[in-house]
Amino acid sequence: MKTTVAIVESPGGPFQLVEVDLDEPRADEVLVRIVATGLCHTDLSLRDQLPAEMFPRVFGHEGAGVVEQVGEDVSGISVGDHVLLSFRSCRECQMCRDGLVGYCDNTLMINYMGFRMDGSTTHQRDGAPVYGSFFGQSSMAQHAIAYADNCVVIDPALDLATVAPYGCGFQTGAGTVLNIFEPGPDDSLVVFGCGAVGLAAIVAAQAAGCGTVVAVDLMQSRLDVAARHGAVTVDPTTLEEQSVVDKVKELTGGGASYAIDTTAVSEVVKQAQQSLKTRGTLVALGLGPEEYTIDAIDLLQNGKIIRSSIEGESDPQEMIPRLLAMRAAGAFAVDDLVTTYPFEDIEKAIADVASGAAVKPVLVW
Numbered sequence: 001m002k003t004t005v006a007i008v009e010s011p012g013g014p015f016q017l018v019e020v021d022l023d024e025p026r027a028d029e030v031l032v033r034i035v036a037t038g039l040c041h042t043d044l045s046l047r048d049q050l051p052a053e054m055f056p057r058v059f060g061h062e063g064a065g066v067v068e069q070v071g072e073d074v075s076g077i078s079v080g081d082h083v084l085l086s087f088r089s090c091r092e093c094q095m096c097r098d099g100l101v102g103y104c105d106n107t108l109m110i111n112y113m114g115f116r117m118d119g120s121t122t123h124q125r126d127g128a129p130v131y132g133s134f135f136g137q138s139s140m141a142q143h144a145i146a147y148a149d150n151c152v153v154i155d156p157a158l159d160l161a162t163v164a165p166y167g168c169g170f171q172t173g174a175g176t177v178l179n180i181f182e183p184g185p186d187d188s189l190v191v192f193g194c195g196a197v198g199l200a201a202i203v204a205a206q207a208a209g210c211g212t213v214v215a216v217d218l219m220q221s222r223l224d225v226a227a228r229h230g231a232v233t234v235d236p237t238t239l240e241e242q243s244v245v246d247k248v249k250e251l252t253g254g255g256a257s258y259a260i261d262t263t264a265v266s267e268v269v270k271q272a273q274q275s276l277k278t279r280g281t282l283v284a285l286g287l288g289p290e291e292y293t294i295d296a297i298d299l300l301q302n303g304k305i306i307r308s309s310i311e312g313e314s315d316p317q318e319m320i321p322r323l324l325a326m327r328a329a330g331a332f333a334v335d336d337l338v339t340t341y342p343f344e345d346i347e348k349a350i351a352d353v354a355s356g357a358a359v360k361p362v363l364v365w
Contacts, residue, residue: 005058005123006140006346006363007130012048013055015140015346020058020125022143024069030077030146031069032085036161036340037139038062039349039361040168041195045287046112054114057131058123061087062362063139063146064164074148082156085146086167086316087111088136101149102310111135135168140346142365152320161340161364163327165196166320168311169360170334173200173260175312175319176283181258183210188252190214191231192272193262194222195353196360197285199229199337201260206230207331214251216244219356225337248275256280264288273306274298281305340364 003022006015025031043059050057063085070077077083088110089101096104104110106117114131115121122145123130123138132138136150154163173196183189189205191198194217205213206229215226216234223233232251236244249255255277261269264286270293272282279302284292294306312319326332339358341349342365349361 001143003141003143005130005138005142006060006343007056007058008047009056011050011052011055017344018125020123020130022141023122023145025071025145027071027073028147029071030067030074030083030148030151032063032065032083032137032139032144032146032151033068034063034065034139034142034144034365036064036164036362036364038165038167038169039346039353039363040165042168042287043140044350054131056125057114057134058138058141059134060138060140060144061085061135062164062167062169063137063144064160064167065139065144067151068143077148077151077153081153082158082160083146083151083153084163084167084316084320085137085139085144086135086150086152086171086320087311088147088150091149099315100313101315102313140343140363150316152316154320154324158324161362162335162338163324164362165334165338165360166323167316169196170200170323171314171316171319172285172309172312173197173202173262174204174323174332175314176260176285176309177201177204177208177210177258177312179313179319180283180309181205181281183208183258185209185211187257188212188214189258189260190216190248190252190256190272190275191226191260191262192216192268193286194219194226195262196337198260198262199225199359200334202226202231203229203332203334207326212252214248214256216248221356222359225359228336229333244271245274252277259283260285262286266292269293270295273304276302276304279303279305281307283307283309285309338362
């Protein structure tokens with residue numbers, strides 16, 4: 001079938017709306033008409049970092065839409081279902097059987113390489129392959145091929161544009177707090193970088209009853225949003241006689257129990273580590289450089305933990321319904337983070353998130 005996609009022709013290139021051919025769904029596949037797709041930093045990072053031989057490519061991994069066709073081997077999903085799309089997992093390897101689906105043995109192949117396990121692409125243009133299957137969806141498109149493991153059926157009454165980011169960004173930030181930290185009233189959290197992931201973490205921390213939540217960012221617009229959600233804010237550029245680390249320690253009574261970095265800036269990751277109290281835990285979520293510099297003395301003398309997390313240790317089939325239930329109960333109020341854009345305004349959406357004019361752009365058809 002013919003469909004329109006936002007294609008990137010080469011590394012770092014612009015997103016351009018073009019028509020391509022999309023395969024009919026195979027026995028294990030689901031065809032989804034995309035209504036909305038969240039724009040995530042990972043889309044932009046990998047657009048810039050992947051090698052030229054992996055282009056042209058269709059990105060997008062926070063798709064939301066309506067099921068139009070279902071392969072004969074797929075169960076639990078029906079034509080007409082409203083679904084959120086998330087990352088893929090094989091559900092068969094040891095990691096998946098242990099419930100750690102973000103660490104699936106096949107994650108590289110089924111989420112990043114741009115083709116099916118047999119080497120075929122879901123998209124073609126003029127007979128030539130177009131790399132798709134990004135997170136098993138490539139949902140910067142009017143239609144996407146997805147799978148039972150990354151389709152989450154949701155209430156059709158929900159606005160798909162509002163809930164599209166639950167497939168990755170909101171799930172990652174909230175999952176890190178709820179699945180890894182599980183903070184209580186005696187705990188504190190500092191979040192470095194208050195984009196969609198960081199702000200979702202802040203909202204989840206408040207829902208969990210975390211005692212003190214500190215937000216650190218250079219953009220006042222993002223700090224304003226964090227403050228609305230109950231965080232104490234720190235703009236490093238306004239500190240005259242005090243370091244960021246000292247300020248965080250002051251606000252948390254000697255150091256934060258937990259820290260999240262979403263910036264992927266090596267210096268900031270180090271500050272996040274140093275802001276922790278003894279035996280505190282830092283989770284680095286940003287996708288950036290190959291190496292971070294850490295404070296070895298601080299690490300070794302204080303028993304601190306520095307780790308990462310894929311999607312906040314979430315299983316989308318469990319975490320997305322959990323977060324939507326929290327939203328319905330008023331405990332996960334992130335709707336105000338979303339700004340919608342027509343798909344043809346994708347470059348404006350990218351510019352707005354870079355400038356701080358938008359927190360979480362969602363592209364709609």
